[in-house]
Amino acid sequence: MALHRGKGLATIEYPTGMNQNGDPSQAWIKVKPDGRVDVFSGTSDIGNGSKTVQSQIVAETLGVPYDWITYDNSNTDSSPMCTGTFASRATFVAGNAVLKAARQVRERILAIASRELEIDPEDLEVADGTVSVKGTPAKSMGVDEVAGAATFVHGELLTGDGAHLNPGAAIVDPETGEVDKPPHAAISYAACAAEVEVDDETGDVRVLKLTQAYDIGRAMNPTLVEGQIEGGAVMGLGFGVLETCYPYYPSAEHRGDGMSTYHVPTMAELPEINNVLIENPSEGGPYGAKGIGEMANNAQPAAIANAIYDAVGVWVTEFPITPERVLAALDARSEPRREGRMVAFDEELSINSFSSTRTWGA
Amino acid sequence: MELTVNSVSCTVQSPPLTSLLNVLREELDITSPKAGCESGGCGACTVLVDGQPRRSCLTALCTVDGAAVVTVEGLGTPEDLSRVQQAFIHHYAAQCGFCSDGMVVAATAYVNAGGSDDTDAIREALAGHFCRCTGYVKILEAVAAAARGDELDIDSTASSANNTYVTIAGAES
Numbered sequence: 170m171a172l173h174r175g176k177g178l179a180t181i182e183y184p185t186g187m188n189q190n191g192d193p194s195q196a197w198i199k200v201k202p203d204g205r206v207d208v209f210s211g212t213s214d215i216g217n218g219s220k221t222v223q224s225q226i227v228a229e230t231l232g233v234p235y236d237w238i239t240y241d242n243s244n245t246d247s248s249p250m251c252t253g254t255f256a257s258r259a260t261f262v263a264g265n266a267v268l269k270a271a272r273q274v275r276e277r278i279l280a281i282a283s284r285e286l287e288i289d290p291e292d293l294e295v296a297d298g299t300v301s302v303k304g305t306p307a308k309s310m311g312v313d314e315v316a317g318a319a320t321f322v323h324g325e326l327l328t329g330d331g332a333h334l335n336p337g338a339a340i341v342d343p344e345t346g347e348v349d350k351p352p353h354a355a356i357s358y359a360a361c362a363a364e365v366e367v368d369d370e371t372g373d374v375r376v377l378k379l380t381q382a383y384d385i386g387r388a389m390n391p392t393l394v395e396g397q398i399e400g401g402a403v404m405g406l407g408f409g410v411l412e413t414c415y416p417y418y419p420s421a422e423h424r425g426d427g428m429s430t431y432h433v434p435t436m437a438e439l440p441e442i443n444n445v446l447i448e449n450p451s452e453g454g455p456y457g458a459k460g461i462g463e464m465a466n467n468a469q470p471a472a473i474a475n476a477i478y479d480a481v482g483v484w485v486t487e488f489p490i491t492p493e494r495v496l497a498a499l500d501a502r503s504e505p506r507r508e509g510r511m512v513a514f515d516e517e518l519s520i521n522s523f524s525s526t527r528t529w530g531a
Numbered sequence: 532m533e534l535t536v537n538s539v540s541c542t543v544q545s546p547p548l549t550s551l552l553n554v555l556r557e558e559l560d561i562t563s564p565k566a567g568c569e570s571g572g573c574g575a576c577t578v579l580v581d582g583q584p585r586r587s588c589l590t591a592l593c594t595v596d597g598a599a600v601v602t603v604e605g606l607g608t609p610e611d612l613s614r615v616q617q618a619f620i621h622h623y624a625a626q627c628g629f630c631s632d633g634m635v636v637a638a639t640a641y642v643n644a645g646g647s648d649d650t651d652a653i654r655e656a657l658a659g660h661f662c663r664c665t666g667y668v669k670i671l672e673a674v675a676a677a678a679r680g681d682e683l684d685i686d687s688t689a690s691s692a693n694n695t696y697v698t699i700a701g702a703e704s
Binding site for chain 2: 399404
């Protein structure tokens with residue numbers, strides 16, 4: 170009886186947003202007379218930072234300081250329609266909507282400034298809340314002054330709207346595999362390498378280290394990206410070795426119903442986590458962004474399962490990989506043949522045994 | 532019964548077996564302690580009772596008569612944040628924020644007790660607190676920074692050593 174170490178690798182590719190019904194997002198922006206910017210979008214921030222990232226997109230596109238932006242998604246009557254916060258779509262899909270709206274507002278700011286400064290709009294630029302003449306930065310006016318002039322001199326509202334709609338899903342030719350249109354959104358890629366220690370007496374699996382690489386398109390906000398990836402790693406660890414509503418013993422009534430029976434990873438389980446974030450800007454995303462929220466917890470369970478095989482030479486084919494399942498797999502190896510065939514999985518040991526009829530190495 | 536909550540003396544009317552969590556949230560309208568699992572498992576309701584971290588959901592009011600209770604509201608003000616609060620901001624140790632109040636209180640107890648920046652010691656001190664968003668990495672960094680007494684700028688975010696950026700050459704800017 171001993172501790173065994175092993176390493177395993179798994180990869181994930183993940184599309185951004187949905188195909189069905191175009192997956193629309195809409196946004197509306199207006200500028201107050203003092204230059205402060207109100208953004209209305211239907212994307213709820215559920216802790217993923219979408220308010221921050223979309224406000225950054227608006228600030229960057231308009232050329233105004235970030236703290237001039239108020240992002241209001243509190244009211245479904247005043248905010249335009251958005252499918253929601255899911256499918257890793259808030260930065261990519263809703264971000265594209267606010268980007269388009271912000272471009273319109275920028276054009277209107279330049280149009281008003283052009284009339285005030287008597288300079289062609291194409292010769293103007295906006296940065297840090299100031300519209301200035303290209304090459305002659307001394308000739309300038311603040312965006313707040315532009316907004317004031319729009320309101321009180323020109324009788325206009327600085328506003329813009331934007332919407333993003335995906336084309337329908339591609340149709341795949343069953344003979345050739347060819348699709349009739351290119352992918353509508355960014356595909357993100359990631360890999361996770363897990364290092365585990367398996368106790369072959371107790372079946373206990375310790376995840377020691379997760380090393381990950383993520384193709385993130387562009388880190389709109391590096392801190393938020395890191396938060397998603399680090400959080401996803403620990404969620405993946407939970408899916409891999411801890412969390413289930415259905416422990417297989419002895420029946421469904423004994424499923425986890427509280428924090429003492431449903432095991433969420435804590436700081437005690439936290440492995441060493443190292444990430445490589447690869448910035449490889451997408452074509453269709455705002456400023457090259459992709460969506461990486463939902464993919465962040467997919468590769469770890471498979472990497473852990475592969476590492477367990479590397480450590481003790483058995484495949485555990487059901488998540489989470491509890492000590493009981495590791496021991497059952499080790500037992501199956503020591504008495505591997507039933508009805509003449511090697512079994513890695515036993516119907517009696519599982520109540521959701523989709524793979525229970527599968528046999529290995531007949 | 533009498534309580535001193537965040538340095539303010541209060542006479543509370545709740546029945547003696549009411550949980551301290553309900554007294555704080557429902558009677559005193561102090562909402563930083565969160566009702567998570569309400570069975571002592573998740574740590575979101577943690578408050579300081581006479582300086583010790585306690586699960587307020589499992590603490591009956593009658594057992595803390597006369598005690599001094601401190602919640603996040605009593606640790607610092609927006610203008611004068613505590614060292615642990617500053618560290619949580621600088622290291623971005625919160626996402627949805629539900630666990631943060633309990634985490635900050637428990638980390639404050641750890642730092643006040645002279646806890647070191649040793650990773651294993653922090654993990655042991657905070658292992659009873661669930662966080663679903665952050666993966667704990669940045670919380671660990673924040674508590675270590677607070678334990679070391681780092682000078683922290685809350686207007687900037689710390690860069691973390693475990694994340695490396697690679698930009699594909701020739702990619703659009």
